[in-house]
Amino acid sequence: MLRSPSGEQYSSQPNLTESGFNITKRKRKQTDDYADLRNDLTEMFKTWSEQQDAKHKELIETILESKKQNEEIKNILQEKNKEIAELKSQQETLIINHTSALNRIDTLEKELEEFKRSQRLNIVEISNLPKLKHDDFNQIIKKLHTAIKVPYDNNLIKKTHKAKFGQNKLIVEYKDVEVKRKVLKAVKDYNKNTIDKLNSETLGLETEKMPIYVSESLTNTARRLYFSARQLVKNGMYHFCWISEGKILMREKQGAPAIHIQTSFQLEQLKAKSSQA
Known part of the structure; x- marks a missing residue:
């Protein structure tokens, strides 16, 4: 039979007092840990909440500021639109x-x-006369009338003078427009029916043989228009161009109505129309 060593006593019963203390101590520690965690979480949430509130406040202020700026921009745009409308008007x-x-x-x-x-x-x-002297004027006109078979009388002439620019042009002003018309028609018939057209020899001028031109007196504007109109004829866009009573007339083709050319813009329109045809 075994015996316990002397002086030592053993028991199968647990030490409840010590165990209870440990459990209580452990529970208290757990409770403190939970409290600390809760406090930490509460503090973290509080901090996060404060941060969110600050960001939210900042966002609201930014939105309000943006809204204010948008209103200002809107007002500026309205003013600018008003100014633009006024300028457009x-x-x-x-x-x-x-x-x-x-x-x-x-x-x-x-x-x-x-x-x-x-x-x-x-x-x-x-035109195209040699150098003129005043004494030659009447003789030239008389010889012209003789050549084209139009009766001549000094009383038919109102005045004569050289052109201001150039020495080869004689300006003859008749008293009656009908005489002027007869002269122009007779010159046209003469050149049409005579092989040797009107020239310096025809008028008995002592110079080398050169053509002499008799035409209506045109204004500077009409002269420019006539030159431009003739270019359209040369380019084949129109078939006829002539002068009548100082007017520039054109005809697109035989039988077409005559067109009175008065401005360069009108010629440009005719040119454009012909190009599109």
């Missing part, structure tokens, strides 16, 4: 006034051109 008014002014200028230019043309209805120009 002013521009339209200026365009209308400008167009009206151009039309008025065009009308005045046509009226002035018509007045100048009417002042030249009785005038013919004898």
Whole structure:
């Protein structure tokens, strides 16, 4: 039979007092840990919440500031749109006034051109003459009338003078426009029916033989228009171009109506129309 060592006593019963203390101590520790965790979480949430509140406040302020700026921009745009509308209205008014002014200028230019043309209805120009002396004027006119078979009388002539520019042109102003018309028609018939057209020998001028031209007196504007109109004929766009009573006339083809050319713009329109055809 085994015996316990002397002086030592053993028991199968647990030490409840010590165990209970440990459990209580462990529970208290766990409770403290939970409290600390809860406090930490609470503090973290509080901090996060404060941060979110600050960001939210900042966002609200940013939105409000943006809204304020948008309102300011909207007001500026409204003012600019108003200014643009006013400028557009002013521009339209200026365009209308400008167009009206151009039309008025065009009308005045046509009226002035018509007045100048009417002042030249009785005038013919004898061109490509040698150097002229005043004493030669009447003799040249008389020889011209003789060659083209139109009766001549000094009383038919109102005045004669050399052209201001160039020494080879004689300006003859008749008293009666009908005499001027007879002279131009007779010159045209002479050149048409005579092999040797009107020239310096025909008029008995002591110079080398050269052609002499008799034509209507044109204004500077009509002269430029006539040159441009003849270019259209040379280019084959129109078939006929002639002068009648100082007017520039064109005809697209035989039998077509005559067109009175008054402006360069009109010629450009005719050119464009012919190019599209």
